[in-house]
Structure formats: C-alpha cells, structure tokens
Amino acid sequence: MSVVKIENLWVSYGSLDAVRGISIDIPRGEVFGFIGPNGAGKSTTIKVLATLLKHDRGMVWVNGVDVSRYPRAIRDSIGYMPDFFGVYDDLTAMEYLHFFAAAYRLPISKRKGIIHDVLELTDLTHKINSPVDSLSRGMKQRLALARVLLHDPDLLLLDEPASGLDPRARIEVRELLKELKNMGKTILISSHILHELGQLCSQIGIIEQGQMVAQGSLEEIYQQLSLMRVVHVQLAGKPNGILEQIQGIPGVESVEQQVDRMSIRLHEDQTSVEDLHDEICKLGGRIHMFQPEAMDMETAFMKLTHGKTN
Numbered sequence: 001m002s003v004v005k006i007e008n009l010w011v012s013y014g015s016l017d018a019v020r021g022i023s024i025d026i027p028r029g030e031v032f033g034f035i036g037p038n039g040a041g042k043s044t045t046i047k048v049l050a051t052l053l054k055h056d057r058g059m060v061w062v063n064g065v066d067v068s069r070y071p072r073a074i075r076d077s078i079g080y081m082p083d084f085f086g087v088y089d090d091l092t093a094m095e096y097l098h099f100f101a102a103a104y105r106l107p108i109s110k111r112k113g114i115i116h117d118v119l120e121l122t123d124l125t126h127k128i129n130s131p132v133d134s135l136s137r138g139m140k141q142r143l144a145l146a147r148v149l150l151h152d153p154d155l156l157l158l159d160e161p162a163s164g165l166d167p168r169a170r171i172e173v174r175e176l177l178k179e180l181k182n183m184g185k186t187i188l189i190s191s192h193i194l195h196e197l198g199q200l201c202s203q204i205g206i207i208e209q210g211q212m213v214a215q216g217s218l219e220e221i222y223q224q225l226s227l228m229r230v231v232h233v234q235l236a237g238k239p240n241g242i243l244e245q246i247q248g249i250p251g252v253e254s255v256e257q258q259v260d261r262m263s264i265r266l267h268e269d270q271t272s273v274e275d276l277h278d279e280i281c282k283l284g285g286r287i288h289m290f291q292p293e294a295m296d297m298e299t300a301f302m303k304l305t306h307g308k309t310n
C-alpha cells in the first residue's frame with residue numbers, strides 16, 4: 001500500500017488556484033522529491049498532507065486513511081517540518097524538544113531517552129543546553145528535524161529543509177536525510193533546487209503553477225525532456241569514415257571533432273550511453289577514453305519551468 005496517495009488535488013485560495021489537479025503516489029520507504037519554483041504550490045500540497053489545510057477537490061490518503069475525513073487518525077504517523085522555524089528562540093534545545101515531546105504526548109518516563117536519541121541522530125548532543133537563538137541556521141534545521149522525529153513517524157513531510165543553508169550545512173542535512181531513508185522512513189521533501197535532491201530521491205515531481213509538468217525517476221524525467229547528453233570520446237586510431245558512421249547511430253544529434261577528442265551529443269531516450277559505447281566498438285573504434293558529461297539538472301529545471309511562478 002502507498003504511504004501517500006494523492007489523486008487530482010485542487011486547492012484554491014479565494015480566486016487563486018494554487019494546486020490544479022496533481023496526483024502523487026509514494027510507496028513505503030521511498031523518497032519523493034517535490035521540485036518547483038517559488039509559489040508553484042509545494043507548501044500548499046504539503047499542508048494538505050499534514051492535515052493543516054482543507055482541499056477543494058480530489059482525494060488524499062496517508063497510509064490508506066482519507067486526510068479530510070480522519071485528520072486526527074493520521075497525525076501520529078506524520079512528521080511535518082514547515083519552511084519556517086517557529087518562534088521558540090528563548091528555549092534551549094533540550095527545552096524545545098521537551099516541549100514538543102509533551103505536545104506529542106510521549107510518556108514522561110520515555111522522553112529523556114528519546115530526546116537523547118534524536119539529538120544524537122541529528123548530531124546536536126553538544127548543543128543540548130544552548131539557547132535555540134544561538135544555534136546556526138544549519139543547526140536550527142537539524143533541531144527542527146529532531147523535533148519531527150520525536151514520535152517516530154513513518155512519513156516525513158519536509159518543506160525546503162535545506163533552504164538558506166551554506167553548502168556545508170546542506171551536505172549535513174542531506175547526509176541526515178540519507179540516514180532517515182536507510183531507517184525506512186517514507187519522505188516527501190520539497191526544494192526549488194533540483195540537483196540538491198537528485199541522488200537522494202527515487203521519484204521526482206516537478207510542479208509549476210500548480211500543475212505537475214514531469215514526474216518519475218530522474219532518468220525518466222530526462223527522457224521526458226529528451227535532454228541531450230554530451231559524451232566525450234577519444235579513439236586510439238580512427239578507421240576510415242568512422243565519424244560519419246557514428247553520426248548515423250540513432251539518437252546521435254551531432255559529432256564535433258575537437259583537437260584530441262570528439263564530442264557526441266546524444267538523445268538518451270533513443271540510445272543509451274552504454275549502447276553508444278557498444279556501437280562505436282562494433283564500428284571498429286578502439287576506445288581510449290569515454291566520458292559522459294554529468295546530467296545538467298539546472299538546464300532541465302529551467303527548461304521545464306521557464307522560470308514561471310503564480
């Protein structure tokens with residue numbers, strides 16, 4: 001059974017349709033990356049899942065339970081991290097977590113142990129007595145993650161957990177998310193930066209102006225976009241006419257001869273990088289170097305969203 005299932009979700013704020021007919025399915029243990037520019041409708045969708053906002057049309061289930069009919073029943077299984085931190089700056093990290101442990105109604109006898117565990121997991125044990133106000137932004141984000149883990153939810157809804165962080169803090173948050181994934185949590189995470197989520201997510205949905213413009217694994221999204229991959233190839237000796245023959249391989253858009261290599265632009269939905277390699281060998285090319293360029297995520301994102309917002 002899917003942990004999250006959304007069918008044809010519509011949410012409006014007055015006359016503004018913020019979410020217009022999106023569908024999402026997240027199986028247990030998967031990480032779904034929700035990508036889109038500011039104002040695309042990510043937070044709105046997440047708030048509906050977190051049972052904090054009513055939707056106008058469509059169906060939304062968490063663990064098979066209808067969020068609009070039984071919101072209380074699913075709150076125990078959700079950890080929601082909003083895109084703002086909250087207003088508890090006067091408390092220490094420990095007091096902050098105790099406050100939420102009480103709000104989650106954890107048994108008093110267990111609170112200390114659980115708080116110790118989540119602080120360890122988020123690598124904040126040394127900050128236990130520091131005021132929240134004195135923590136760096138990265139530490140605050142980790143503390144916010146510690147908070148949503150207190151009641152051991154199986155679904156994490158994380159709204160831009162890495163926004164505003166410096167590169168090092170981003171990596172720390174990403175490592176923590178990997179650990180949570182390994183613990184078997186199902187995660188929905190939003191970001192407006194595609195490459196941040198690329199490796200972490202098994203599925204990605206790209207949303208623009210309230211509609212899903214591409215959805216699937218990273219590979220599938222590239223195929224939907226029919227993005228071209230550039231592959232740099234060096235041959236040891238060149239059989240006659242091989243350049244023209246490579247040019248004739250299906251999916252090869254162009255072959256550009258450089259000083260020491262050729263640069264091949266390839267439609268991967270027609271021929272995979274691996275098959276291109278095989279084809280060149282079959283044509284008698286002895287490959288000295290074969291180097292596919294990394295996928296250019298930013299190009300993909302810009303191409304899809306055209307920088308549009310509501």
Ligand SMILES: Nc1ncnc2c1ncn2[C@@H]1O[C@H](COP(=O)(O)OP(=O)(O)OP(=O)(O)O)[C@@H](O)[C@H]1O
Pocket residue numbers: 013016018036037038039040041042043044045083192310
């Ligand atoms: N409470 C509200 N009242 C009216 N309009 C709203 C409200 N909340 C959001 N909106 C509008 O709905 C649209 C979607 O907003 P939403 O916050 O879901 O986008 P987002 O993708 O999460 O963007 P961001 O990355 O900026 O958080 C935007 O046009 C926004 O201005």
